[in-house]
Amino acid sequence: MGFLSRKKPKPAPVEIEEGHPIDDELQRMEELVPERVEEPRADIETPAVEEEPPVLEEPPVVEEEEPALNAEVEEDPEESGDARMKAIDLIAPTRLDFLAEKEAAEEAPVKTAEVIAFANQKGGVAKTTTTLNLAVAFAESGYRVLCIDLDPQGNLTMSQGIDPDKVEKSLYDVLVNDMPISEIIVKREIDIAVASIDLAGAEIAMSTKIGRERSLEKALKEVAGDYDFVCIDTPPSLGLLTINALTAANKVIVPVQCEYLSMRGLVQLQNTLRMIQENLNPDVKIEGILPTMLDSRTIHAKEAIEILEENFGDLVFQSRIKKAIKFAEAPVKGASVLKYDSSSSAANYYRDLAKEVLSHGSAE
Numbered sequence: 001m002g003f004l005s006r007k008k009p010k011p012a013p014v015e016i017e018e019g020h021p022i023d024d025e026l027q028r029m030e031e032l033v034p035e036r037v038e039e040p041r042a043d044i045e046t047p048a049v050e051e052e053p054p055v056l057e058e059p060p061v062v063e064e065e066e067p068a069l070n071a072e073v074e075e076d077p078e079e080s081g082d083a084r085m086k087a088i089d090l091i092a093p094t095r096l097d098f099l100a101e102k103e104a105a106e107e108a109p110v111k112t113a114e115v116i117a118f119a120n121q122k123g124g125v126a127k128t129t130t131t132l133n134l135a136v137a138f139a140e141s142g143y144r145v146l147c148i149d150l151d152p153q154g155n156l157t158m159s160q161g162i163d164p165d166k167v168e169k170s171l172y173d174v175l176v177n178d179m180p181i182s183e184i185i186v187k188r189e190i191d192i193a194v195a196s197i198d199l200a201g202a203e204i205a206m207s208t209k210i211g212r213e214r215s216l217e218k219a220l221k222e223v224a225g226d227y228d229f230v231c232i233d234t235p236p237s238l239g240l241l242t243i244n245a246l247t248a249a250n251k252v253i254v255p256v257q258c259e260y261l262s263m264r265g266l267v268q269l270q271n272t273l274r275m276i277q278e279n280l281n282p283d284v285k286i287e288g289i290l291p292t293m294l295d296s297r298t299i300h301a302k303e304a305i306e307i308l309e310e311n312f313g314d315l316v317f318q319s320r321i322k323k324a325i326k327f328a329e330a331p332v333k334g335a336s337v338l339k340y341d342s343s344s345s346a347a348n349y350y351r352d353l354a355k356e357v358l359s360h361g362s363a364e
C-alpha cells in the first residue's frame with residue numbers, strides 16, 4: 001500500500017484526489033495476493049516422486065526352493081508346514097557362527113605387570129639411578145610404569161622431587177599395616193610408591209608377621225593390571241626388604257660398578273636368589289648384569305667387563321652405562337636424566353637398555 005504511493009510521486013497529484021478508490025482496490029488486491037502466492041508454492045512443492053526401486057536383494061531367503069529342502073527333510077515326510085520352519089533353522093546356525101567368531105575375537109588375555117627388582121647389596125652401584133631412568137625410558141616408549149622405593153634412604157623418592165621426611169603415608173604402611181598400595185602412589189614422571197624415613201623400621205616391624213616375605217607381592221596384586229612394568233629399587237642389603245622385592249619380582253637386574261667390581265658380592269647375591277627360587281618364588285630369574293659408571297678409557301674398566309663376561313656370559317647386558325656428570329645433576333633437579341637432558345648421550349644409555357630389555361620379551 002504505502003510503498004506503491006511512494007514509488008509513483010510524479011503522477012500522484014492527479015491520482016491523489018482519485019486515489020482513495022484506487023487504494024481501496026489495491027487493498028483488495030493485496031488481500032488476494034497471499035492466496036496467489038501460496039498456490040504456486042504448493043505447485044512447486046509437489047514434485048512427482050517416483051517409486052523407490054527395491055534395491056535390496058536377499059539371496060539367502062530362498063525358502064520356496066522346496067526340492068533342496070525336501071532332500072534334507074526326507075526323514076520327516078509328514079507335515080509340509082515344517083518346511084518353512086526348517087528353512088529358518090538353516091539360516092539361524094550361520095548367524096550363530098558369526099556370533100561365535102566375534103566372541104572369540106573379543107577375548108583378550110589379562111596382562112599383568114612385569115615386575116623387575118634392581119638389586120645389589122653393595123651401595124653406590126647405580127641401583128636407584130638405573131631404576132628411575134630405565135623406568136622413564138619404558139614410559140617414553142608408551143608403557144605404564146610404577147616405581148617402588150623400597151630403600152629407607154628414599155633416594156628414588158627424592159630423585160622425583162619428593163621429600164621422604166614429609167611423606168605421610170609410605171611403603172611402611174603398606175608392608176606393615178596392609179594399607180592398599182594405591183593410597184601411597186604419587187604421580188610424577190612415572191608413578192611412584194614412596195618411601196619414608198620410618199621404612200627403616202619396617203624390617204623389624206614385619207619380622208613377626210606371618211608371610212612377611214610376601215607382603216609386597218600381595219600388595220602389588222591390587223595394581224598389577226594397571227601397569228606394564230613395576231620397577232623396584234632396593235636397599236644395599238639382602239635383608240627382608242630386598243627379599244620382599246625378589247619374591248615379588250619376575251626379573252632381577254643387577255647393576256655393577258665396574259671400578260669396584262666385587263665378584264664375591266655377586267656370588268652372594270646369586271645364593272640369595274637361589275634360596276628365594278627354592279622357597280618363595282621359583283619363577284624369578286636374573287634378567288641381566290648391568291655394567292655401570294663405566295669409564296671406557298681405563299684399562300681397569302675393560303678388565304672388569306672381561307671378568308664379568310667370563311663368569312656370567314650372556315647374563316651381562318650388551319648395554320653399557322658410561323660415566324656422566326648428568327647422572328649426579330639430574331636428581332638434584334628432581335628429574336630423571338631423560339627429562340633433565342633428553343638429548344644427552346647419558347639419556348640414550350638408558351633408552352638403549354630399555355630396548356635391550358624389551359627385546360628379551362616377557363618372563364613367563
Ligand SMILES: Nc1ncnc2c1ncn2[C@@H]1O[C@H](COP(=O)(O)OP(=O)(O)O)[C@@H](O)[C@H]1O
Pocket residue numbers: 122123124125126127128129130155236292293294321322323324325327328329331
Ligand atoms: N653413570 C653414572 N655416571 C656418574 N655417576 C653416576 C652414574 N650412575 C649413578 N651415578 C651417581 O652415583 C651415585 C650412586 O648412584 P645410586 O644410583 O644412588 O646408587 P645405589 O642406588 O646403588 O646406591 C649417585 O650420586 C649417582 O648420581
Ligand SMILES: [Mg+2]
Pocket residue numbers: 127128129151155233234
Ligand atoms: Mg639407592
